[in-house]
Amino acid sequence: MSVLEEVRRNPAYKSIWFDRNALMNSIGIDLDNRQYIDLTKFDVDFLYDLLVKSLMWMETISETLATAKKLRNDKELEADTLYNQALRLTDAKKVTEAKAEASAVPAYVSAKKGFNTLYAYVDYLERLLVNLDKYHYTIKSKIEQSRNIERKY
Numbered sequence: 001m002s003v004l005e006e007v008r009r010n011p012a013y014k015s016i017w018f019d020r021n022a023l024m025n026s027i028g029i030d031l032d033n034r035q036y037i038d039l040t041k042f043d044v045d046f047l048y049d050l051l052v053k054s055l056m057w058m059e060t061i062s063e064t065l066a067t068a069k070k071l072r073n074d075k076e077l078e079a080d081t082l083y084n085q086a087l088r089l090t091d092a093k094k095v096t097e098a099k100a101e102a103s104a105v106p107a108y109v110s111a112k113k114g115f116n117t118l119y120a121y122v123d124y125l126e127r128l129l130v131n132l133d134k135y136h137y138t139i140k141s142k143i144e145q146s147r148n149i150e151r152k153y
Helices: 003-009 011-016 020-026 044-089 095-103 106-152
Strands: none
Touching: 003 011, 003 106, 011 044, 011 106, 020 044, 044 095, 044 106, 095 106
């Protein structure tokens, strides 16, 4: 299952899930069919609309990213706490045996999986933000090119 699907299905992560397809469709990209709009074929008004939408989405993703990072850090703390509790409860004589036993406790494994999901999701959101930033400045560049062409005539 993809990380995005895991986040979407987990009720605890409802606050950080967003519809990626809605985002992409609103800025002219159809991920399902691998199609996109050609920015050179549109007038400046349409490009301004895309510019504002990309800015809006960057802000939305920034807020989502901050919330996801907080959830990830909380989940890491929870996993560390469970690990340390399990470590204290073990009867193993050697440290390596105690660590191995503590690492196998189901509650710790579950918390660590949740942390891993959030870690991957944060990584995805950071890359998405970078890509949206590039898209935003591509649109901005197209608007500037259009303005320069209009000035020449």
